[in-house]
Amino acid sequence: MKVTINRWNAVSTWHWDHAQEELCGICRVAFEGTCPTCKYPGDDCPLIIGDCKHAFHMHCLLKWLTTESSKGLCPMCRRKFKTATD
Amino acid sequence: MLKIWSMKQQQQQQQKEAAASGDGSVKKKVTAAQIRVQKDLTELSLPSTMKTHFPNPDDLLHFNVTIEPDEGLYQGGKFSFSFTINNSFPHEPPKVKCTQKIYHPNIDLEGNVCLNILREDWKPVLNLNAVLVGLQYLFLEPNAADPLNKEAASDLQHNRENFRRNVRNSMNGGYVGHEKFERVVKA
Numbered sequence: 205m206k207v208t209i210n211r212w213n214a215v216s217t218w219h220w221d222h223a224q225e226e227l228c229g230i231c232r233v234a235f236e237g238t239c240p241t242c243k244y245p246g247d248d249c250p251l252i253i254g255d256c257k258h259a260f261h262m263h264c265l266l267k268w269l270t271t272e273s274s275k276g277l278c279p280m281c282r283r284k285f286k287t288a289t290d
Numbered sequence: 291m292l293k294i295w296s297m298k299q300q301q302q303q304q305q306k307e308a309a310a311s312g313d314g315s316v317k318k319k320v321t322a323a324q325i326r327v328q329k330d331l332t333e334l335s336l337p338s339t340m341k342t343h344f345p346n347p348d349d350l351l352h353f354n355v356t357i358e359p360d361e362g363l364y365q366g367g368k369f370s371f372s373f374t375i376n377n378s379f380p381h382e383p384p385k386v387k388c389t390q391k392i393y394h395p396n397i398d399l400e401g402n403v404c405l406n407i408l409r410e411d412w413k414p415v416l417n418l419n420a421v422l423v424g425l426q427y428l429f430l431e432p433n434a435a436d437p438l439n440k441e442a443a444s445d446l447q448h449n450r451e452n453f454r455r456n457v458r459n460s461m462n463g464g465y466v467g468h469e470k471f472e473r474v475v476k477a
Contacts, residue, residue, distance in 0.1 A: 229414070229415035230380060230381075230414040230415065231322065231325070231326055231380075232326060232329045232330075232417075233325075239322075240321075240322030240325055240326075241322065243301075244298065264414075267381060268381055268414055271378075271381050271382070273382070273410070273412065274381075274413075277413075279413040279414045279415045280413075280415055282413070
């Protein structure tokens with residue numbers, strides 16, 4: 205039997221390559237969702253991962269780090285937040 | 291097929307139109323703080339000793355909490371707190387005040403509360419449940435090391451029996467020294 209494909213739809217799913225947790229600890233929205241200021245997930249609203257391995261929506265974490273009370277610490281473990289290098 | 295790019299353009303177009311017409315029909319934007327508070331409230335798992343009250347059910351950013359400790363020196367009392375959450379939540383902690391005048395080492399006569407996670411140790415990964423549990427803990431284990439009411443703290447530290455008596459007196463609406471306190475024992 206010969207089949208001719210007239211039309212096909214490709215479907216894919218994606219997730220960030222960071223398995224430890226699922227939600228951003230700051231806004232409590234899934235990493236694959238967006239921070240409260242963004243509308244579209246993905247590259248528009250990326251994650252940031254620290255040396256301490258804790259991950260957040262980048263926008264959520266940057267907002268925290270601009271507050272004086274953050275003292276530059278990771279909201280999860282209170283170690284100095286340094287972006288992981290790889 | 292879900293045409294995500296054309297949807298995005300469509301939405302942007304609608305936004306522009308709404309902004310240009312300025313007819314006020316633009317949906318009121320739900321703030322990040324409101325979204326986060328909503329999540330925290332649905333995840334709240336409070337013991338039977340604590341209850342939340344929403345004077346205006348549409349306003350999740352202002353509410354009251356009552357704590358009725360079932361053990362410790364403050365057992366039998368009913369303590370009320372007001373929570374005010376501003377739009378910087380969760381980057382800033384909720385503002386919590388005791389709405390009664392009570393005798394407690396970590397709560398001053400104006401109702402300001404000294405709890406580490408409401409001040410220097412706040413971090414945005416903490417939720418309202420953590421704050422409430424922390425608040426209840428103050429009634430189970432008043433802390434003389436970090437006082438807002440210095441007289442009460444000194445009583446607690448040096449004469450626990452006297453402190454216990456003062457707590458009972460104050461909760462019944464009596465005097466401790468020259469200060470009269472509000473009656474907070476359960477009806």
